[in-house]
Amino acid sequence: xxxxxxxxxxxxxxxxxxxxxxxxxxxxxxxxxxxxxxxxxxxxxxxxxxxxxxxxxxxxxxxxxxxxxxxxxxxxxxxxxxxxxxxxxxxxxxxxxxxxxxxxxxxxxxxxxxxxxxxxxxxxxxxxxxxxxxxxxxxxxxxxxxxxxxxxxxxxxxxxx
Amino acid sequence: xxxxxxxxxxxxxxxxxxxxxxxxxxxxxxxxxxxxxxxxxxxxxxxxxxxxxxxxxxxxxxxxxxxxxxxxxxxxxxxxxxxxxxxxxxxxxxxxxxxxxxxxxxxxxxxxxxxxxxxxxxxxxxxxxxxxxxxxxxxxxxxxxxxxxxxxxxxxxxxxx
Amino acid sequence: xxxxxxxxxxxxxxxxxxxxxxxxxxxxxxxxxxxxxxxxxxxxxxxxxxxxxxxxxxxxxxxxxxxxxxxxxxxxxxxxxxxxxxxxxxxxxxxxxxxxxxxxxxxxxxxxxxxxxxxxxxxxxxxxxxxxxxxxxxxxxxxxxxxxxxxxxxxxxxxxx
Numbered sequence: 001x002x003x004x005x006x007x008x009x010x011x012x013x014x015x016x017x018x019x020x021x022x023x024x025x026x027x028x029x030x031x032x033x034x035x036x037x038x039x040x041x042x043x044x045x046x047x048x049x050x051x052x053x054x055x056x057x058x059x060x061x062x063x064x065x066x067x068x069x070x071x072x073x074x075x076x077x078x079x080x081x082x083x084x085x086x087x088x089x090x091x092x093x094x095x096x097x098x099x100x101x102x103x104x105x106x107x108x109x110x111x112x113x114x115x116x117x118x119x120x121x122x123x124x125x126x127x128x129x130x131x132x133x134x135x136x137x138x139x140x141x142x143x144x145x146x147x148x149x150x151x152x153x154x155x156x157x158x159x160x161x
Numbered sequence: 162x163x164x165x166x167x168x169x170x171x172x173x174x175x176x177x178x179x180x181x182x183x184x185x186x187x188x189x190x191x192x193x194x195x196x197x198x199x200x201x202x203x204x205x206x207x208x209x210x211x212x213x214x215x216x217x218x219x220x221x222x223x224x225x226x227x228x229x230x231x232x233x234x235x236x237x238x239x240x241x242x243x244x245x246x247x248x249x250x251x252x253x254x255x256x257x258x259x260x261x262x263x264x265x266x267x268x269x270x271x272x273x274x275x276x277x278x279x280x281x282x283x284x285x286x287x288x289x290x291x292x293x294x295x296x297x298x299x300x301x302x303x304x305x306x307x308x309x310x311x312x313x314x315x316x317x318x319x320x321x322x
Numbered sequence: 323x324x325x326x327x328x329x330x331x332x333x334x335x336x337x338x339x340x341x342x343x344x345x346x347x348x349x350x351x352x353x354x355x356x357x358x359x360x361x362x363x364x365x366x367x368x369x370x371x372x373x374x375x376x377x378x379x380x381x382x383x384x385x386x387x388x389x390x391x392x393x394x395x396x397x398x399x400x401x402x403x404x405x406x407x408x409x410x411x412x413x414x415x416x417x418x419x420x421x422x423x424x425x426x427x428x429x430x431x432x433x434x435x436x437x438x439x440x441x442x443x444x445x446x447x448x449x450x451x452x453x454x455x456x457x458x459x460x461x462x463x464x465x466x467x468x469x470x471x472x473x474x475x476x477x478x479x480x481x482x483x
Binding site: 005008072073074075087089091117119141142 | 170181
């Protein structure tokens with residue numbers, strides 16, 4: 001595989017693991033996807049200036065929730081030696097349990113959960129031959145509060161296996 | 162990057178911008194993604210035979226709505242010199258404001274908004290080294306009317322930042 | 323296109339056809355995507371040990387329903403000569419008609435339909451120059467029952483064309 005094709009595929013695979021590790025709650029593995037000094041900007045959650053702080057914020061907000069994050073339609077561009085940037089369409093379903101701690105910057109109607117839509121604007125840097133996320137900013141198109149009593153909060157394993 | 166790989170990636174990037182420009186309402190940039198004589202067939206909206214008319218129809222239907230369009234699972238095939246075709250799975254969320262003009266061919270239950278599903282069947286042509294959309298047809302699998310009063314019509318920036 | 327890039331693209335195209343053939347109910351074409359001795363593990367539906375039995379089970383469960391299956395964020399890895407494995411994020415919307423036969427292992431609340439989320443864990447094998455699915459396991463993150471009377475069960479062609 002030629003370098004450019006491989007680099008873009010590796011960045012897409014990096015983001016695929018990002019989504020999977022968030023939804024599977026693999027926090028240590030998630031942290032490894034970022035450069036140590038990565039920056040994060042999440043509407044409603046705040047801004048963070050290290051991988052450790054950013055992942056801690058994600059974990060605090062989502063750790064006890066069922067979440068589903070999907071990425072769509074990557075636009076990845078190599079912009080220099082070992083540097084790249086990308087835009088991803090996204091949606092996220094967050095089902096928060098009744099005893100989840102309130103997210104201070106979220107309005108009351110979103111505390112029980114949400115289905116959100118937007119775009120990630122990111123940059124990537126290659127270090128020791130491995131691509132990692134350098135900066136991540138989420139820009140929202142829309143957030144839908146989850147209807148009361150819907151969806152069900154049971155786990156899929158209870159329901160359908 | 163080898164030519165075939167690059168061509169397919171460029172077509173995928175073209176469609177990524179299509180979705181982003183629709184949802185961000187960048188109408189002039191959207192128009193540039195099509196050949197001037199591109200044809201459009203949208204169930205419920207009609208058929209159009211130029212980039213200008215097709216984009217004007219999209220704008221008239223969606224311009225005052227919050228929309229989220231996502232593409233999935235591209236099947237792109239190069240079929241000749243500077244010619245390609247593709248199928249994309251898709252879904253679109255359209256939240257129409259109370260004062261949006263009625264879409265004549267839509268039933269009453271869809272006037273407030275919808276969550277739709279289907280496939281785009283498209284062809285592409287390369288002109289002056291740049292791929293553009295030559296024909297676009299949307300075939301629906303299903304359309305769900307949005308429930309009354311749900312989802313909220315507030316903007317995400319009001320709600321969650 | 324170099325071999326590795328082409329192989330990964332072919333596997334992604336294979337899975338794109340999987341989704342399209344399920345939702346378009348092209349059962350014979352669907353069966354052809356699997357090795358004859360393919361294995362399937364679907365939570366709630368059971369396990370199957372041939373392409374014929376697996377596709378028959380999918381057809382029995384979904385054949386009279388409107389369904390929309392989308393894949394996201396592929397992680398494909400070539401692991402040997404003509405062997406590969408992959409993980410896909412997914413979601414599936416299943417709208418079952420009132421007269422659909424009950425799925426025995428599903429709770430009552432899912433019999434009318436569901437919106438599910440999870441990951442496919444798959445392996446692929448190349449035979450006679452063509453990639454096919456060798457094993458498929460679906461692992462759920464969450465399943466939401468469809469609300470009563472919502473979404474509408476009408477066909478999109480009735481509603482919006």
